[in-house]
Amino acid sequence: MNTPSGTFEAVPLEVLFPDAGVADLDRIRRSAHEIDGVQVAGKPQVWQWFPQHVTFPGRAEAGTPEVLLAEVSLHDEGGDWLEVSLDVEWTEEGLLVVWSGISVACWCEVDHNAHSIDPVGRTVVGTTSLADAFETSADRFVQWLAGPRDPEFWRSRASLPPREQERAPAVR
Numbered sequence: 809m810n811t812p813s814g815t816f817e818a819v820p821l822e823v824l825f826p827d828a829g830v831a832d833l834d835r836i837r838r839s840a841h842e843i844d845g846v847q848v849a850g851k852p853q854v855w856q857w858f859p860q861h862v863t864f865p866g867r868a869e870a871g872t873p874e875v876l877l878a879e880v881s882l883h884d885e886g887g888d889w890l891e892v893s894l895d896v897e898w899t900e901e902g903l904l905v906v907w908s909g910i911s912v913a914c915w916c917e918v919d920h921n922a923h924s925i926d927p928v929g930r931t932v933v934g935t936t937s938l939a940d941a942f943e944t945s946a947d948r949f950v951q952w953l954a955g956p957r958d959p960e961f962w963r964s965r966a967s968l969p970p971r972e973q974e975r976a977p978a979v980r
């Protein structure tokens with residue numbers, strides 16, 4: 809199945825989140841607007857959504873059941889990369905959770921492929937509404953979009969090994 813995608817205006821919010829009230833959906837739209845406001849060269853964020861996961865599919869399905877997803881590549885060059893994402897998905901318990909994270913390429917001796925740095929996740933439970941959870945993650949997403957785009961900065965911050973220099977520069 810092809811995953812539908814488009815700008816936030818195209819996201820069928822009412823369909824994806826039938827339990828969310830009008831005020832909550834408005835707050836989510838405002839957060840998405842802020843995300844668009846910090847995009848590279850004014851290009852609006854592209855979102856992907858998963859209508860097959862409007863209701864919790866249970867644990868039988870392989871992988872994480874995502875409902876709504878935004879990803880931005882901040883750096884991708886010579887096998888090194890940095891990426892931020894915001895993700896509304898189901899927990900194993902069938903609760904919605906909104907995640908935001910910045911991931912960086914791994915250059916450890918043992919290849920982990922990627923490292924997620926300071927991920928934020930808020931589960932929609934109790935007094936935490938979907939809008940609360942979305943705003944928290946969207947705020948972080950916006951900070952990451954506006955922050956350093958050098959993967960080395962993030963690896964060093966997380967005390968991860970720096971990228972191997974295959975052809976080290978002669979003098980520094």
Ligand SMILES: [Zn+2]
Nearest residue numbers: 914915916920
């Ligand atoms: Zn690693």
